[in-house]
Amino acid sequence: MNGRYPAAVDVAVVGSGPAGAAWARTLHDLRPDLRIAVFEVGPVLSDPPGDHVKNIADPEARRRAQRASEGPEADLGAADPAATVDGRRGRAGTFLVGEGFAAGGTGLPVGAMSSNVGGMGAHWTCACPRPGGSERIGFVDDLDALLDEGERLLGVSAQALANAPLAGDVRRVLGSALDGDRPADRRVQPMPLAVRRDSNGGLHWSGPSVVFGDVLRTGVALLPETLVTRVRRSPSGAVQGVSVRDLRDDTVADVGARVVVAAADALRTPQLLFASGIRPTALGRYLNDQPQVLLAVRLADDLLAGVPVPAADDPTVVSRGSGVSWVPFDDDRHPFHGQVMQMDASPVPRPDLPADRPGAYVGLGWFTAKDVRPQDRVEFSETAVDGYGMPAPSVHHTLTALDEQRIAAAEEAITTAGRALGTVIDERPIRLPAGSSLHYQGTTRMGREDDGTSVCDVHGEVWDVPGLFVAGNGVIPTETACNPTLTAVALAVGGARHVAKTLATSTPDGKDTP
Ligand code: FAD
Incomplete structure (x- = not known):
């Protein structure tokens, strides 16, 4: 018997990224009577748990935290900028999908995951645009109220960096060209x-620690280095709990639960359902990665003229204070999601750019919505396993003719925006390999009804599996170009509010009150 785990809880949350954290926080705030445990396969990186690694000041310590997030197999960890896996390169804090990355079509050559308390939410760029027009999920009636709450939980602000050097000028020029x-x-x-x-003027980037708020101190149990291997069900099909493996000593245990929330990312949530024998037709299907193009631009001299060159001993002044400008998705005028940030602050480094004053270059990144289709999917093996011993994934993902048209249009749009700002450096926009968005969606999508094209209902409850909820980007059913985390957190809040309202109170003997 493994003493780390309770025999039973009311709600077992699998995964401690933004979606799992939003479930735990919302449920605990509304129903402090419920026993909630969050199971996470990765280690704790920070105190408080789930903080963003960018808040770790010491570069060596930050590097260690990133490495600790890079999964079970060192050779799949690609955070070392020089390291590649079969010519594929991942981002710091992530590790790449194994050899099944391109089982059909181009697949997701740089499809990636993070395994740590906080998930990818400890490594993300923190952009939280609201979906617009056709990106929105029409059948979620209270979407705006949920997005409001998502913004509150994530600590979203459009103002924190709005007055950064150059940001206002970049917006003014882009606005007159594109609005x-x-x-x-x-x-x-x-x-x-x-x-x-912060009170001292420094920046604090939100990781899931911000979403959790106080709940890990006031009652929610966090169980790191714990792989959930299976969702257990009764003969009638209702959820009974989870089976777990303690990665610290390789022992196994069963933990009872009345509700299980699988928030284990868009590749591993369907993996857990598959491993549990829960395999609705739409599971793993509608997988979509937003195609992305990039362009580097040297800002026009008249834009730079008003911004003093920072002192030589303060090379970070532009990156620390730089804003990110947003060119929102708009179905009719601009069906792309655009973000513009100072190259000095960009998460995609460009060492090839000529030396220049800090702030001289901006990077434009335009995302398009993928043509979402059921045949784009992640499948799982009955026999082969991944580095954790879970069913090995194989990815089928192909760009369609419509995708090619959308990408070509995005290349045109990004070039127009780039020319408005100054001198375009790249001969043509750079297309990133599939998987680069790190915004995989659709694999456990929600639907209005159980018609075989969705996995769960509007609350995230899996069709025909009472008590099993799914959460994260995988539930988003629409074609989106914008970054998905705010939407995923909003939908998690919706699911948790539903359970808070409908789950009966447990009596001390474990029975539900009528
Ligand atoms: P995750 O954060 O991935 O968390 C899932 C967790 O589940 C992981 O910790 C994992 O270890 C755990 N897990 C998986 N399987 C199991 C199991 N069987 N048992 C136990 N635990 C398990 N998004 C945006 O919206 N805006 C951005 O600007 C942005 N920038 C990004 C930049 C980078 C470099 C990266 C890496 C990501 C970025 N993203 C961005 C994506 C964003 O981080 C994700 O959308 C978000 O973290 C998804 O939240 P989640 O909780 O669904 O999944």
Whole structure:
């Protein structure tokens, strides 16, 4: 018997990224009577658990935290900028999908995951745009109220960096080139970011620690280095709990639960359901990665003229204070999601750019929505296993003719935006390999009804499996170009509110009150 685990809880959350954290926080706030445990396969990186690694000041310590997030097999960890896996390169804090990355079509050559308390949410860029137009999920009636709460939980602000050097000028120039007759909420504006200014003026980037708030201190149990191997069910099909493996000593245990929330990312949530014998037709299907193009631009001299060159001993002044500008998705005028940030602050480094004053270059990144299709999917093996011993994934993902058209249009749009800002450096926009978005969606998508094209209902409850909920980007059913985390957190809040309202109180003998 493994003493680390309770025999039973009311709600078992699998995964401690933003989606799992939002479930735990919302449920605990609304129903402090419920026993909630969060199971996470990765280690704790920080105190408080789930903090963003960018808040770790010491570069060596930050590097160690990133490495600790890179999964079970060192050779799949690619955070060393020089390291590649079969010519594929991952981002710091992530590890790549194994050899099944391209079982059909181009697959996701740089499809990646993070295994740590906080998940990818400890490594993300924190951009939190709201979906617009066709990106929105029409059948979620209270979507705006949920997005409001998502922004509150993530600590989103459009103002924290709005007045950064150059940011206002970049917005002004882009706005006059691109705004036209857009509605006010879809004009060029500061990117809403999950970041706040500390009392000393420094930046604190939101990881899931911010979403958890106090709940890990006030009652929610966090169980790191614990792989959930299976969702257990009764003969009638209702959820009974989870089976877990303690990675510290390789022992196994069963933990009872009345509700299980699988928030284990868009590749591993379907993996857990598959491993549990829960295999609705749509499971793993509708997988979509947003195609992305990049362009580097040297800002026009008249834009740079007003911004003093930082002192030589303060090379970080531009990156620390730089804003991110947002060119929102708009179905009619601009069906792309655009973000513009100072190269000095970019998560995609460009060592090839000529030396220049800090702030001289901006990087433009335009995402398009993928043509979402059931045949784009992640499948799992009955026999082969991944580095954790879970069913090995194989990815089928192909760009369609419509995708090619959308990408070509995005290349045109990004070039127009780049030319407005200054001198375009790249001969043509750079297409990133599939998987680069790190925004995989659709694999456990929600639907209005159980018609074989969805896995769960509007609350995230899996069709025909009472008590099993799914959460994270995988539940988003629409074609989106914008970054998905805010939406995933909002939908998690919706699911948790539903359970808070409907789950009966447990009596001390473990029975539900009528
Ligand atoms: P995750 O954060 O991936 O968390 C899932 C957790 O589940 C992981 O910790 C994993 O270890 C755990 N897990 C998986 N399987 C099991 C199991 N069987 N048992 C126990 N635990 C398990 N998104 C944006 O919206 N805006 C951005 O600007 C942005 N920038 C990004 C930049 C980078 C470099 C990266 C890496 C990601 C970025 N993203 C961004 C994506 C964002 O981080 C994800 O959308 C978000 O973290 C998803 O939240 P989640 O909780 O669904 O999944």
